[in-house]
Amino acid sequence: QKEVEQNSGPLSVPEGAIASLNCTYSDRGSQSFFWYRQYSGKSPELIMSIYSNGDKEDGRFTAQLNKASQYVSLLIRDSQPSDSATYLCAVNKGDSSYKLIFGSGTRLLVRP
């Protein structure tokens, strides 16, 4: 079992729709959760950080965390073609290992 799992996609949504990206993790002690966006040929860019159960909203983005079920999700409202990218989920194990574990990423395609 991978430590952080994501569906590789591609997830295809029409422009203006809500895109829902999911991530599960294996270590119950994980404390910090992050979503990154990576355009082809570019480096990952931080979108959201979430540390406690519930929802956290930032503009069109909402991160959701459920520690009991060990999943974290990212919702993108009013999806735009410019949102087409690979979205990486990253988890800090919280065991003082000082490293983020990344999922393999979900490729999102927003159709005009």
Add this chain to the structure above:
Amino acid sequence: KAGVTQTPRYLIKTRGQQVTLSCSPISGHRSVSWYQQTPGQGLQFLFEYFSETQRNKGNFPGRFSGRQFSNSRSEMNVSTLELGDSALYLCASSLGENSPLHFGNGTRLTVT
């Protein structure tokens, strides 16, 4: 505030050679992490440094090494290059545990 700076951006090396990559973190960030990204393996953790100390190391052979200087700048070295070392090498800095990583633009290494 300047972001994470990595040099060089591109490198082409021959099998058996060695290479040194450089990273300057965001001002005030004392933690520097290195990742290798390949299409097949995704983002793989190499090592993390804080105050010139390596606190964690990923599952890479001893050919991969790194260090951090007193000004938090970091270098990684790969000796006896193999074709499989061709990848995007990403450096990221952070304020510390539970803080997000901020990535540089990466160094794309091609081994021929």
